[in-house]
Amino acid sequence: MIKIPNNNEHKPSYQEKIWHVVSMIPKGKVATYGQVAELAGLPQMARAVGRTLSKLPKDTELPWFRVINAKGKISFPVDSEAYLRQKDLLAEEDITLLNGKVNLKSHQWIP
DNA sequence: TCCTTGACGGAGA
DNA sequence: ATCTCCGCCAAGG
Incomplete structure (x- = not known):
C-alpha cells in the first residue's frame, strides 16, 4: 500500500507534548519554560x-x-x-509578583 | 538554502 | 541585582 510521505499529523508532535505538560501544572503553581521543556522530554x-x-x-x-x-x-x-493579563490570571490563584517576580521558592511546581 | 527571530537559560563580569 | 554574550533550534522570509 502506498505510504503517505508523512503521518496524519500536520504539526510536529513536540507541541502536543508541551501542551500535555502545561495542562498538568496545578492551579496555584507555576513552572518555568525550561522546566516544561524538560518534563516534555525536550531538554x-x-x-x-x-x-x-x-x-x-x-x-x-x-x-x-x-x-x-x-x-x-x-x-x-x-x-x-x-503582561497585565498574565499577572491578573496569576493573581486569581494567589500568585502575586514581588518586585516583578514570582517567588519560585514557594510557588514552583515540583512534580 | 541562508539569515533572522524569538513568551528561553545559564555562565560571566 | 543588572547586563552581555553565547548556546539552542524550529519557523518563516
Whole structure:
C-alpha cells in the first residue's frame, strides 16, 4: 500500500507534548519554560515552549499563564497588555509578583 | 538554502 | 541585582 510521505499529523508532535505538560501544572503553581521543556522530554528547548504557547488560540483552556521564565518573571514587556493579563490570571490563584517576580521558592511546581 | 527571530537559560563580569 | 554574550533550534522570509 502506498505510504503517505508523512503521518496524519500536520504539526510536529513536540507541541502536543508541551501542551500535555502545561495542562498538568496545578492551579496555584507555576513552572518555568525550561522546566516544561524538560518534563516534555525536550531538554534545551525552552524556546520551543514559548513558541508553542504563542500560537495558542485566545480561548485556549491551557493554563499558559502558569509558565514563566527561569528568573520568576513574566516574559512579556511590563507595559504590554499580555503582561497585565498574565499577572491578573496569576493573581486569581494567589500568585502575586514581588518586585516583578514570582517567588519560585514557594510557588514552583515540583512534580 | 541562508539569515533572522524569538513568551528561553545559564555562565560571566 | 543588572547586563552581555553565547548556546539552542524550529519557523518563516
